[in-house]
Amino acid sequence: MTLIERLNQDMKTAMKNKDKETLSVIRMVRSSLKNREIELKRPLNEEEALDVVIKELKQQQDSLVEFDRAGRDDLAEKARSEIAVLERYLPEPLSDEELRSIVQKAVNRTGAASKADMGKVMKAVMPEVKGRADGKRVNRLVLEVLQ
Structure with a gap:
């Protein structure tokens, strides 16, 4: 449906x-x-x-x-x-572990090494998690991974 x-x-x-x-x-x-x-x-x-x-x-x-x-x-x-x-109309939210895994894969895929590459990672992650994770939450995890 x-x-x-x-x-x-x-x-x-x-x-x-x-x-x-x-x-x-x-x-x-x-x-x-x-x-x-x-x-x-x-x-x-x-x-x-x-x-x-x-x-x-x-x-x-x-x-x-x-x-x-x-x-x-x-x-x-x-x-x-x-x-x-x-x-009720949004897809099931991602757990922190699932989201962290997606972020880590995006970091590896884009070859990001520092905070300067944050835009590349966000661009790769956001379409994949649309409606399942808040942008602020993704941003925070990307920062953690790129530290």
Whole structure:
């Protein structure tokens, strides 16, 4: 089942169960997916749909940081619950060991030897871990390996 099909199915389920919170998040994502399709003037493939979900998740995470900083616990809690719904549509996250292995292979492949080669390694790693590892986490591990 594709991501878009899962969203449609889950939207129907949320409507039946009167789960307003989940329904709201799914509608937001579907709207973003539709807008992206209109931009590209064609249907989205699975990877492009995943990119949209990741973008929505990052926006919610950024909002959560701002709400926490401003002391808006009500909005922060809403953002946390929306993040939880969005995370259901992401692939299984990589463990630290798996991620470290991918980073080490990329370092070996690119011949990186110092922090100056970090861009090469990041460029090699990020497409491989898309949606399964946060860029900050990858960045931290690349720095550790290149030390």
